Amino acid sequence: MTRPTQAIIYLSALRANVQRIRELAPKQKIIAVIKADAYGHGAVRVATALTGLVEMFAVCSLEEALILRQAGIDAPILLLEGFFSADELTTIATQKIEIAVHTQGQVDSLLAAKLPIKVWLKVDTGMHRLGFLPDEVELAWKRLNQCDVLLKPISLMSHFSSADERDSKINMEQIRIFDELRKKIQVESSLANSAGVLAWSAAHYQWVRPGIMLYGVSPFSNTVAKDEGLQSVMQFQSALISVKQYRKGEPIGYGATWRCPQAMPVGVVAAGYADGYPRHAPSGTPILVNGRRVPLIGRVSMDMLAVDLRSQPNAKIGDTVVLWGRNLPVEEIAILSGTIAYELLCHISPRVPRIERT
Secondary structure (H helix, E strand, C coil), X not given: CCCCCEEEEEXXXXXXXXXXXXXXXXXXXXXXXXXXXXXXXXXXXXXXHHECCECEEEECCHHHHHHHHHCCCCCCEEECCCCCCHHHHHHHHHCCEEEEECCHHHHHHHHHHCCCCEEEEEECXXXXXXXXXXXXXXXXXXXXXXXXXXXXXXXXXXXXXXXXXXXXXXXXXXXXXXXXXHHHCCCCEECCCHHHHHHCHHHCCCEECCCHHHHCCCCCCCCCHHHHCCCCCEEEEEEEXXXXXXXXXXXXXXXXXXXXXXXXXXXXXXXXXXXXXXXXXXXXXXXXXXXXXXXXXXXXCCCCEEEECCCCCCCCCCCEEEEEECCEXXXXXXXXXXXXXXXXXXXXXXXXXXXXXX
């Protein structure tokens, strides 16, 4: 490796976050959500590290599940979007993969296939994205239960629509709707995502489905990982590749959108939007140089960005730069860039090497 840009993945922090989940939901089983290549952290890496520490993994599609199976991960895997074609069902059964079912067409395909598959019936309690409406659930559940080949029990699951808002009344209404259904269909259930694990113990049921909190990121819009007792798993870092002195009034970067207010040192970092740093991060966004905050200046380029080094006059080429990580919350960078931490983590480029630390 020559270019200094890399993402350090701290597996000890990942395991500590699972322990935090255990503290919050001590009686529940954990479905660790590792879709989208474990939010940019590496699905096989994360699944390997968490094997034996969680009861199940969840991914988006069969393709993601098969990557895990081919890597030797034999733990239960749940497909959160279920299957897209009946042609997938034989592989799903053979690989012992569990599926969410959210349409009548999927139910019809399962009944016709008559394969031993474990099903989670998806309930739309208010998200209005996927799932059976509450008054449709009981019939769908009965139809699935009439198939002797399907693995029992047919479990229930749903998803919060306003999970990032800790005080939203919508979340409590979804819990109420789900509870009403569970009075009629008393089976193992799952509703709590990361926010549910942290904020609503009434939503824990038998299974919790943490995603973003596994990676040491707060699911809420007004807190960061440390506030929630979580540890950042990814540190996105690079190094200074240039340090120069510029005169007052000199422009920095594309479009000359930022000019030096005085004679000053400017550093260039080997990281840009092609690596996953947000292009729309504004001037002033914090970056750590040798552990101290300095502001981003000018526009983020494809492969580079510039920083104001007035507070670090001794900075030099090769000095370590942290774009986000343990001492610089990715949540903070996301807010300043007008996005969410989920997107930043998922957008780390494949060209950025992931370096494991135990």
